[in-house]
Amino acid sequence: PGGFLKSHIDYEVDAQGRREKETHYISNAPTESTTYQYNRKGQVIESIKYDKEGNFVEKRLFKYNAQGLVVRIRTYNKDNRL
Numbered sequence: 001p002g003g004f005l006k007s008h009i010d011y012e013v014d015a016q017g018r019r020e021k022e023t024h025y026i027s028n029a030p031t032e033s034t035t036y037q038y039n040r041k042g043q044v045i046e047s048i049k050y051d052k053e054g055n056f057v058e059k060r061l062f063k064y065n066a067q068g069l070v071v072r073i074r075t076y077n078k079d080n081r082l
Contacts, residue, residue, distance in 0.1 A: 008024075010025070021035045057077075057078065061076075
């Protein structure tokens, strides 16, 4: 009540400037993080989300067509189910 929600996101990047990890914070406490993997073309092929304790939440796998557009995203839960 009467306060402000202060949130921010920290990004870690690799040598090519691609996002490797992002961590979300509220009031300077981490709330979740996501890591990213890329293919040779620099496209995200996998993202994995973790909760604030570092426990696996979900995994997303990305598929691209010949034009480089995302044509499918599969999301798996902690039980490895779609």
